[in-house]
Amino acid sequence: MSNANNTQKVAEFTAPGVDNQAAQDTIALLDNRLVALIDLQLTLKHIHWNVVGPNFIGVHEMLDPQVDAVREMTDTIAERIATMGGVPVGTPKSIVDRRTWDEYSIGKGLVTEHLGALNKVYDGINSDHRKAIDKLSELDPVSEDMLTGQLAELEQFQWFVRAHIESSSGELKS
Template sequence: MQDAGTVIELLQQRLHALNDLNLTLKHIHWNVVGPHFIAVHEMLDPQVDRVRDMADDVAERVAALGGVAQGTPGALIEERTWKEYSVGIVYTGVLEALRSTIKTVGDIDAATEDLLIEQLRDLEPFQWSVRTHLETAGGTLTTSDATTEVEAARQSSQQ
């Protein structure tokens, strides 16, 4: 494929995003507190597993296109294009970037586009399930004023 280099670069960013998301979700899983502890704790394990599988699929696609998947923590930190996710937008940032990548690769590589669309279909319900645990009856996030994980935990445990 003539544009393999472009697709590999885009996939490398998706790999970094998925590895970052995997670590972030596991961090939340380890540190969840409050009355909804067990529900959130158990909700996150399947998400972590699926996100890890997605990262593996992306890395294998990079290799199939002739690239070398960079999956080390140093490469992730050095090459990612975002800062740490703020509270409440972990999935939002990943999904926005994924949609953008799907648009770009759609004209270049249908197989990669298909892989990424499948991942989008899995990530969107994950985002929804996390959000439903944090929303008030009025549809706002209980953690909307939080700027740190500690504040978010405190706010969500008061609900």
């Protein structure tokens, strides 16, 4: 299946009351978020395995619930894509081919290194979720609401990360 087909509506139906163009546009936005969140859950697990140094155990244990929550978000988005008449694609090569950002570059690293980098990952994920929410407000309020709920949780996860790298004066170490 080519990249172009990954985000195209293929069913002869969509959600009642949604026109075909709005469905296709919604599917494309949701597909982008699906790719981002699959990438995020893998990155979180990578950090979980490779973080070392002071506060290791707190960070190690903080990340697994985030992995689980993000995995649930991807499932919700994939099911919404199918509901809209699209085909959710989550194979490894398709994810790499469709993402528009660089590979997470830290292997084994200190807590501060990983969390500084993870904060930047969350910056991208969360700001792109906001952009998708803005566009979905015109296309599909159900998908908009779904991403809004996810964003609240993702922003809380970023706050957890920032709490580890924030100084007492409110500055973030990167």
